[in-house]
Amino acid sequence: MLRYSFRRLLGAIPTLLILMTLAFFMMRMAPGGPFDTEKSLPPEIQANLDKKYHLDEPLIQQYGRYLLDVVRGDFGPSFQYKDYSVNELIATGFPVSLRLGLSAIAIALVVGVGLGTIAALRQNSSADYTVMTLAMTGISIPNFVLAPILILVFAVYLGWLPAGGWNDGAFKNTILPIIGLALPQIAYISRLMRGSMIEVLRSNPIRTARAKGLPERVVILRHALKPALLPVVSFLGPATAAVITGSVVIEQIFGIPGLGRYFVQGALNRDYTLVMGVVVFYGILIILFNFIVDLVYAMLDPKVRYS
């Protein structure tokens, strides 16, 4: 197990290196530079800026400098937000995204698994149809439609919750964004859960358990739930990474200082260092979460063992 973990983590290094290299050169290939504005700068001023940020060096030298800095854990200064370094921006944005993302995924997991199980147990009943219709709706309505509706209803009309802003992470400011993040995930998870639960309930071990005369509650909770969770767990890895790296849409609409906005704004502003920093950080997170999921998988499924 330990050796497996070590091998996996070691294998992540070339992946990250490829990711960094691709991102670095793709970013530079995009037309326009970080300091371009509508009015082109006088050549002297452009030269001053390029010198300050080492953009006057040959590209390969800049690449080498960047790799060395990253190895030292330094993502460099942001070109756009001149008063901050990329490390600082990630350090302030990530805890926000992490808190929202983990809360959303936790809610999605509990509610999604619950709804999915109920639907599976009452297959083809009205409860099943209701849950599945809701899930379908949840999947189909994009965030940028859902979030404004939530704001209109709960903030503008009812006045119960703030319409946006972070307010240093006050609980009531997090409710709507978490719901906005969680709803589509609830929809996915409940559908996944329903499907896999139905399949498990028809399997031989469950039939045996029922034949032994175990009460239905025990059959479901002790014997059916664990194997039925497997597809959900493999979905959770990328989903968690996606949710906690920040939803640009949710962050934009609620004015939340998370990581997702930096990524998009960094790309639009050609803020090379910020985009690179976020890409590398995302890369590490996704690798990490997939790894965790694999470990959890091994715990849940007796057929999977790592050695």
Place this chain on the structure above:
Amino acid sequence: MRTLLLPLLAVTILYSSSAISRPDNLAKDQTLHRGNGAEVQTLDPHKAEGVPSANILRDLYEGLTIETPDGEVIPGTAESWEISDEGKTYVFKIRKNAKWSNGDPVTAHDFVYGLRRSVDPATASKYSQILAPVLHAEDVIAGKQPVGNLGVKALDEHTLEIRLKASTPYFLGLLNHSSTYPVHKGSVEKHGGQFSRPGKLVSNGAYALQEWVVQSHIKLERNPHYWDNDDTIIDTVYYYPIEDQSTELKRYRAGEIDRTEDIPSQQIKWIKKNLADELQVAPYLGNYYFGFNLTRPPFKGNLKLRRALSMAIDRKIITEKITGIGEKPLYSWVPPGINGYEAAKFDYADWTQKQRVEEARKLYKEAGYSRANPLTVEVRYNTSENHKKLAIAVAAMWKQALGVKTRLVNEEWKVFLENRKQKQVTQVFRAGWIGDYNDPYTFMEILHSKHGLNDSAYYNPEYDALLRQASMEGDPKKRFAIMRQAEELILRDHPVMPIYSYVSSHLIKPWVGNYKPNVLDHNYTKDLYITKH
């Protein structure tokens, strides 16, 4: 006699205080919540650019001059000044009671330090060009002269001398731009690039930086050492970065912000119906135009075609049906709103649209096109719903009036700018410019053959010569007359098609007092107050 007197003539200007009268029904909690567009890039006044940082810096810092709520330039940290040497030497008296937010006095040396830092190549400021009128500034920026040679000098603690290259009648108006602000030498030297952080930033304006949570808010608190602190009413101001205008509107409706930075134009009808009393729309010193690429066919050397296309645009329909907030059709290059300047106009400005279309058809034919042999043209714009709507409308007008086939191309902002500058693929492109200061020159210089925004590649030696002449002319009246002459050349040569002049539009809660719109859309929080509500 007159000739003898003129060089000695010194102008002393003194103004009364800009104090606002204090109303009786003030709210107990004097806190203002402002929406502020994009996240600010920096609070270092010499590196700042863009409206969001300018808004905040105007509260944090104070230049030699400031503006009244109406936009009139009045003394700021300088209480008075003398202009001599035919408008080329300015001597400012710095207020004796001007203080930094840590209690240190603001001196002439602070201004010398700030102005030098602003043009120092090591600062790599993008906006240092604002200081170009100052003697040797351009050479210093280019690294050809040491920073010490900049034409600024502290004659004593409270007297600052600035020498200019040539008389610059709008110079006082430049002195409220952030690139001319003083910075606190001690803290800049101590904290380096981090001096603009909360807890470190020392400022000389009415407010001091309290909190800055990137992408969440910036909180400013009253600077108790500010010289005009007694007349400042609002204690605390929050700036929220909210880029999406619909989001901003919702937060405004939920009562979280008192003043929006903008309004969502697609919801203008709803706003006019439901929030009419809170909507503030005012002319804004900016022009929205389409440029022609004059380096390539079909527009190179084809004045008739350019004129025809411009005439076929029904600007009234565009401003009434497409933009709809209150923008005005623009038939000149310089938008309205500059004191004392009457812009030149297209010869067809006062025609009916029917007459214009008739003339356009004639010109189109003379340029060698017809319904059977139509022009195919590309209109390029940066991706945005509003630009798209406008481009579609223009394309429809051209098709209807002349039979032109238009292809619309939208591009992401930086790609778009790159293409515009390269002048290889562009034909007709969208552009716009918001004046940096209240003077026609801020628009005229754009079409100078060497200017960085002249993406049309307009080159008329006569025009360049007139601009040069204008920048040397000390007499404001004559200067405006020269610029009007230059503007007439633009309108004759048609390198661009001005379409409309901008408006600023904000929603402002009824309890925000003393808010007045002005053409540069500069609002100082210190001039406002909150009434009971």
